[in-house]
Amino acid sequence: MRRRWALGVEYDGSGFSGWQRLNRPGQPERRNEPTVQAALEQALSFVAGEPVAVVCAGRTDAGVHAAAQVVHFDGPAQRDPRGWVLGTTSRLPASVCVNWCVPVADDFHARFSARARRYRYSILNRPVRPAMQRQYLSWVRPPLDATAMHEAAQYLLGEHDFSAFRTVHCQAPHARRDLQQVSVTRTGEVVTVDIQANAFLHHMVRNIVGSLLVVGQGERPGAWMAELLAGRDRALAGPTAPSAGLVFLGPLYPAQWQLPAEVTS
Template sequence: MQRYAICVEYDGTDYSGWQIQLVHNSIQSELASAISKVADENVMPIGSGRTDAGVHAKGQIAHFDSSSNRSEFQWLSGINSELPKSISVKWIKSVDTSFHAKNSAMARCYSYTIYNASTRSSLHHRYSWHVMQKINIDALKESLICLVGEHDFSSFRASGCQSKSPFREMFEVSVAENRKMISIKLEANAFLYHMVRNIVGTAIEIGVGKYDPSWMRNLLELRDRKLAGPTAPPQGLCLESIKFPNAWNV
């Protein structure tokens, strides 16, 4: 039995999320079906993170086991030929059976895109949140600085979150502006359920002048989700990459 790691890119617009479900179409179910056809046996890929409905990915990492003898080229071309155009496998590598896409990961990086204009965009609406009010980039950046480090992120944790601990370590936060597009990137050891979208929703409240940048730090200390901003919509969120220790060569 050989274990393989794969990098998956997908447009999550028309899917119920990563995790396989009985009724709704998911990224995991599409991958499982495609890989199983190429392997000629039932295969279930395990992902590094479970993205929600409507959320996209450029660098989702997953692993699967198979006893089928295929070259990496045969796997890659075969799987992609069976997948819908909204999902693609970018690369595949054979790895040790001790590698685990979720448990071996040491960091996750997400981006969130905002389209900041008075009118909506027909080209960007699937991949961004349209915010009409002018966003103050300096206030946005200032509000997010306090998130770096290890904190109790209870104020940005969804009520349905099943994580045992609300503590997460944020490694990096950045904001980039390109004309009407604003991109917020966050990298952490792990994220709580809806954590990125709740942080972004709160940051935008600050960016449009509803609150002072210091509000973000106050929310961290208060540890109360009810006091924070709204949950940003899913379409602006993208799983950019998963980082692993160099020893895995993934």
């Protein structure tokens, strides 16, 4: 017998070429291009005793981390959640672990069942680069006005065409997204951007942050963000912020799926 399982996966993306597998299932990874998906599928396949393919809630780029990536897969029903968690984690590199496993209904889908996704971007704002926690922080030397950045970010709330903040390589069929929450706060030397939307375009968060940094350094007024939205021209927006500092906090699902509280809303 088989059943569908959902996993909560945590990873440090520093040593990976992103989430998405760069090869066909069961084939060796491309040389020097490890991916989180390939590592996870290899570990799950060992525990299952058969090839396992996973579907994730949201793909992350090279160098991007995840606190609660959610995946689903179909595997042997006789395994228990504890076995999947401990067995899989034992076969994963130190930078990846499985935090929980839950049996789910056959119509659960890690991507399509999610109603929202959340990211956090952390910026160390001081004259000297970081030594500690540097893989989880972006670094900006000039002083940033976090209040101005927060006010500028509010122009992005709601459903819009986010073409100005998508990469030219984005494969999404359209650029309309519903940005549900966004905030910019400062705690000491760290400026944090928290953002939630129904879904994101390729590089959308990093491109938004890059434009907010322009505002934070006083080079543009907050209303410029509204102009960028209306113009739909990526070439007019700010640069893409580095991947360091970006963490996928995880998706949010309706309570009907009975997943852990960290991914339920």
